[in-house]
Amino acid sequence: MLRRASGLLARPILAARARPFSTDLPAAQTADATFVEAWKKVIPNMDPPKTPLSFMQPRPPTPSSIPSKLTVNFVLPYASELATKEVDMVIVPATTGQMGVLPGHVATIAELKPGVLSVHEGNEVTKYFISSGFAFIHANSFADVIAVEAVPLDRIDASLVQKGLAEFTQKLSSATTDLEKAEAQIGIDVHSALNSTLTG
Amino acid sequence: MAMAALRREGRRFAPLISPRPITAFRSSPLAPTREDEGPIGVRYISTQVVRNRMKSVKNIQKITKAMKMVAASKLRAIQTKAENSRGLWQPFTALLGDTPSVDVKKNVIVTVSSDKGLCGGINSTSVKISKALHKLNSGPENETKYVILGEKAKAQLVRDSKKYIELIITELQKNPLSYTQVSVLADDILKNVEFDALRIVFNKFHSVVSFLPTVSTVLSPEIVEREAEAGGKLGDLDSYEIEGGETKGEILQNLTEFQFSCVMFNAVLENACSEQGARMSAMDSSSRNAGDMLDRLTLTYNRTRQASITTELIEIISGASALEG
Numbered sequence: 090m091l092r093r094a095s096g097l098l099a100r101p102i103l104a105a106r107a108r109p110f111s112t113d114l115p116a117a118q119t120a121d122a123t124f125v126e127a128w129k130k131v132i133p134n135m136d137p138p139k140t141p142l143s144f145m146q147p148r149p150p151t152p153s154s155i156p157s158k159l160t161v162n163f164v165l166p167y168a169s170e171l172a173t174k175e176v177d178m179v180i181v182p183a184t185t186g187q188m189g190v191l192p193g194h195v196a197t198i199a200e201l202k203p204g205v206l207s208v209h210e211g212n213e214v215t216k217y218f219i220s221s222g223f224a225f226i227h228a229n230s231f232a233d234v235i236a237v238e239a240v241p242l243d244r245i246d247a248s249l250v251q252k253g254l255a256e257f258t259q260k261l262s263s264a265t266t267d268l269e270k271a272e273a274q275i276g277i278d279v280h281s282a283l284n285s286t287l288t289g
Numbered sequence: 290m291a292m293a294a295l296r297r298e299g300r301r302f303a304p305l306i307s308p309r310p311i312t313a314f315r316s317s318p319l320a321p322t323r324e325d326e327g328p329i330g331v332r333y334i335s336t337q338v339v340r341n342r343m344k345s346v347k348n349i350q351k352i353t354k355a356m357k358m359v360a361a362s363k364l365r366a367i368q369t370k371a372e373n374s375r376g377l378w379q380p381f382t383a384l385l386g387d388t389p390s391v392d393v394k395k396n397v398i399v400t401v402s403s404d405k406g407l408c409g410g411i412n413s414t415s416v417k418i419s420k421a422l423h424k425l426n427s428g429p430e431n432e433t434k435y436v437i438l439g440e441k442a443k444a445q446l447v448r449d450s451k452k453y454i455e456l457i458i459t460e461l462q463k464n465p466l467s468y469t470q471v472s473v474l475a476d477d478i479l480k481n482v483e484f485d486a487l488r489i490v491f492n493k494f495h496s497v498v499s500f501l502p503t504v505s506t507v508l509s510p511e512i513v514e515r516e517a518e519a520g521g522k523l524g525d526l527d528s529y530e531i532e533g534g535e536t537k538g539e540i541l542q543n544l545t546e547f548q549f550s551c552v553m554f555n556a557v558l559e560n561a562c563s564e565q566g567a568r569m570s571a572m573d574s575s576s577r578n579a580g581d582m583l584d585r586l587t588l589t590y591n592r593t594r595q596a597s598i599t600t601e602l603i604e605i606i607s608g609a610s611a612l613e614g
Contacts, residue, residue, distance in 0.1 A: 124390035132421040138502040139493065141552075142387035145379055162380060166468035166554055169376035184533030196525075198384070199532035200540060223547060225384045228528065233380030235551070237468065 146173075151229040155193035161208065163217075163234045170217070170239065171208070178209040179232060181224045182282075192230040199224045203282040205242065206234060216242040218283060247287050254280040336597075339590045343583060350579035356407070357572035364497070364565035370466070371494055371558040378505070378555050381548040384529075385513065386522040389506050393485035396426045396433040397455065399478065399553075401491040401560045402442035404462060409567035411492045411500060411560070412441035418502045419446070419490045423453065426488075436478055438557070455482050462561060468554050475550040485512050487549060491556040492563040498570050500563035505556060507549045510541040 121140060128137040158175035180189045182204025188197075201222045208215045222236035257276030264270040400419040402412045419435065419442070427433045434455040437443045443457050458474060478487075487507040492500040508516065514537075517526040531540050 121387060121390050127390060127425060128421070131425045135417065135421060138418050138490070138504045140387050140389050140503065141378060141382045141505050144375075144493070144503075145382055148383055162376065164376035164380065166374055166377055166551070167370070168373045172376060188532065195530055196528050197530045197532055198540065198544065200543060223380075223544060225380055225529075227383065228525075231383070233383065235377065235380055235547070 148227070148231060149229055156230050157192060158230075159190060159192045159194075160231045161234065162232070163206070163208075163236075163239075165236055165239055174208075174210075176208050176210040179234070180205075180207045180209075181234060182206065182219065183224065188224075190224075190226055190232050194226050194230070194232075196228045197224075197226040199226070201234075201236065203279045205286045206236070206239070218242055218245060218286060220279065242286065245283060245287060250280055250283045250287060254284055336590055336593055339586060339593065343586045343590065346579050346583050346586065350576050350583065353572045353576040353579060357569055357576060360565045360569040360572060364562065364569060367466075367558065367562045367565060368494070371555075371562040374555045374558050377551045378548075381551060385508070385526070385544075385548065387506065388486075388508065388516070388522055389488070389504055391486055391506065391508065391512070391516065392431070393508075393512055394431055395483055395485040396422075396431060397436055397482055397484040397487050398422050398426075398433060399436045399487055399489045399556075400438065400442045400446070401489065401556050402437070402439035403560070403564040404440040404459060405564075406441060407568060407571060408564045409571045411563050411567045412439070413445065414500075414502050415490050415492060415560075416442050416445045418504065420450070422488055422490065422504065423450070434482070436482060438474075461557065466554075466557055466561060468550075471554040471557055472550040475546075475553045479546060479549065485509050489552060489556050491560040493559045494562040494566060497566040500567065503556075503559075505552050507545060507552055510538060510545050513541055513545060514538070 121142070124140070125137045128135075159178065161171050161174050161176050161179055162169070163171035163174075178189060178191050180187055181199060182188075182202055183199040184202045185199075187204070188199060201219060201224055203220055204218070206217045206219050208217075217236075217239045218241075219234075219236040220238040222234065224235075225233040227233075254277065257273050257280055261270065261273035261277060264273050398419050400415055402415050406412075423433045423435070433453065435446060435450060435453050436456045436458075437446060437454060438458050438461060440459045443459065446454060456478065458477070461470075461474070464470065486509065489505045489507065491503055491505075493503040495501050513523065513526070516523040531537055533540065
């Protein structure tokens with residue numbers, strides 16, 4: 090009986106501890122309240138449309154201590170390569186140079202140039218060659234990398250890269266208009282970046 | 290092609306859908322006769338009419354069934370594409386927030402619709418939402434314009450909001466949708482239309498039978514900066530360090546343009562996916578309806594035939610018994 094009593098005593102404490110978990114999460118971020126209100130005032134007979142926020146997983150707030158892992162989203166137009174994956178570090182090819190991102194990195198918006206994105210997870214390193222895009226690093230140790238095109242490094246044919254580089258160099262020398270020059274320059278940039286990653 | 294065939298069939302049997310019931314009809318020489326009830330003296334309605342109508346209903350059913358199959362196979366291909374592209378806009382929303390209630394001078398509503406009809410209510414839904422947004426955002430100081438994607442929204446909006454239409458783009462889905470194509474289109478819109486906020490109206494694919502009308506908002510770089518300074522939803526943006534580019538404005542410009550192309554890509558895919566889903570369910574219900582109609586017609590046909598046989602039998606028997614008696 091006394092054993093039971095101790096169990097009963099312990100229960101409210103457990104319940105009290107369990108409760109914060111359910112209220113811990115921020116209330117589901119649904120539609121913009123002012124928008125819904127304005128909509129209801131002007132168009133009372135129709136439901137307000139959804140907004141993108143209501144389809145998104147809410148992001149956690151910035152924790153007080155730096156978490157041990159970095160959460161990475163790496164998206165392409167045709168796939169989500171990494172979705173909320175926890176890794177140790179990513180290195181992104183920003184226009185200002187390679188940028189290593191660890192958990193607790195300062196919030197940054199970086200434009201990306203053609204180059205290698207490497208994802209470090211323990212001893213494993215996955216390398217992608219990305220064409221261009223953006224990287225957002227949030228204060229809550231979330232990193233979002235958006236690229237237009239990305240391929241794993243081992244799927245690139247070195248001989249074709251050399252050929253392409255030669256082709257675009259020739260195009261640049263024969264280019265007459267500004268548009269042609271710019272196009273050829275982009276081609277050279279991409280191919281020389283590819284070349285240097287494959288050889289170096 | 291299928292639609293034209295449907296229309297033709299519809300025209301063919303339209304005169305037949307008359308309130309006149311098709312039952313055994315005993316015409317007396319005195320009663321006024323109609324053309325397709327046979328000449329005076331024929332004692333039953335010709336079954337020819339019903340047979341013709343049965344044939345056309347059967348043909349319609351074949352067409353709608355085929356369209357359903359086509360929509361189903363197209364849906365499968367595009368659904369994976371749409372689902373894969375869903376990750377694309379999320380980083381932008383996480384960074385720049387979701388601001389449908391932003392109050393700016395130049396609003397542009399991008400209405401995404403389909404080029405082809407027979408797909409339920411998706412086009413009228415996006416047109417309705419666009420019109421409501423127009424109403425919501427127009428005032429003495431604000432002006433709102435439309436950019437229309439797709440033939441169907443164009444047909445509906447040209448009627449009463451012609452003066453607000455800025456740009457119309459059609460035949461988007463001639464080739465399979467790709468990011469390159471959509472970014473060219475986004476570039477087109479960015480170059481030709483002045484805006485402070487773009488509001489993209491599309492139907493988000495939820496399941497084959499349901500789609501959710503959705504509004505995504507893309508702000509121009511100046512407005513992003515203004516909102517970030519004013520605090521509120523975009524207030525966090527100032528705490529971000531900016532790498533690359535000469536000025537903050539330049540980066541923001543690139544960022545919003547990229548955001549627009551990404552949001553558009555997802556919107557176009559989701560809308561195409563909803564279109565195929567809606568078409569599939571519309572065609573499914575119309576082939577079911579054609580089946581029901583065919584059942585009813587078959588019953589009428591058999592009843593008419595049986596009635597005429599019975600009438601003939603009665604005549605023979607009563608004639609014979611009159612001779613005997």
